[in-house]
Amino acid sequence: MNYKLYKRTGQSTPDAVVLTRDDGSMTSFMFDPQNSDYIAFLKWIEEGNVPTPAEEQ
């Protein structure tokens, strides 16, 4: 499982995440406090994990 940050079009800082799972499925979501995947991402961060940085564009 890997979380990678990215910047959506028009954004100067990362505001979204791509989660790639071991089975190959991918979930991509905004920084949105109502989004359950974002909530899970924040929990993962709280556990001391660090996402892959966003690529420079």
Place this chain on the structure above:
Amino acid sequence: MAYGVVNADKMTTSDGVSSSGLYGFKNRILNGQMVIDQRNAGASVTPANGASIYTLDRWSFYVSQASKLTTQQSSTAPTGFVNSLLVTSSSAYSVLTGDDFELRQFIEGYNTADLGFGTAGASTVTLSFWVRSSLTGTFGGAIRNSANDRSYVFSYTISSANTWEQKTVTIAGDTSGTWLTTNGRGMAVIFSLGAGSTFLKAAGSWGAGEYAGVTGQTNLVGTNGATFYITGVQLEKGSTATSFDYRPYGTELALCQRYYMKFYPGAYGPLGIGVATSTTAVSTIIQLPVTFRTKPTGITLAGEAFNATSGSPTGITYDQATVNAIMPYVNGTGFTSGNVVSIRGGGAGTTTLSIDGGEL
């Protein structure tokens, strides 16, 4: 044959069908007959703790402890229905004071606004459902507002184990509190599967606070292997439970797709069309069949990767969205910048694309 006019506030036929809620959008519960399961297609799910976990469309679980129950769509159903929602207890768990295990549906405020909750003219509502359990006894549930500061707890009794029984609860509308009337959580209908004293109160009246069940209730999670089936859930305006509001399957599916959408394009089936913005990305527009409740905030690609008319797609990233369409980047290799690309399902037919962010 003579024709005339009957003047009456309400008419009830000999088989109990009342005119008061007969027309229009009678049942405020979506997927009350448990036929739509876009996410899991009947597969069993163990809800994670601490968040709303959606299983069958529009139905979610909140569990304070993980791994105490599983749930799935079932073909066990009473006469007149073909599906139910099954919950199975995974252990003999003794609930703690602050524990809460809920099966619930949040109803959008637009669909409860006419009930007038929070005003002096609040309407009486009637909740009816079919239930079957391996346990007998008194069970509990609740209706709550979005702020979780107004609750009505109800109880019902399951008299015979492993036997379908229909239950009806009539509830005077709440004249207090704040009840949302737009696209937020208008109302929560909750069936308690276990709760500690923090979330329990006496049945039969409105009160301040967050409650989910009735004091002394049977907790499904307390018995390993215990089963709980439910279907035919209907919440309607008025003081009488009327016949279940069967809507056409396509209508029910479309109503659910306002909150969550899963595309099954099949082998090489169409999903969207886009323009390559580089050799590695295609900005792709995918139209949603139903206007989402609110702007989607996430997408999930599962099964196999997309197929495309040129290039080799390998993934997807969320970029822009409205309530009517999403515009992700389809990532991959071999695209030609500026070229139009059709995005479609992979050749094995297992690609799925889920659109999230519409649930309440």
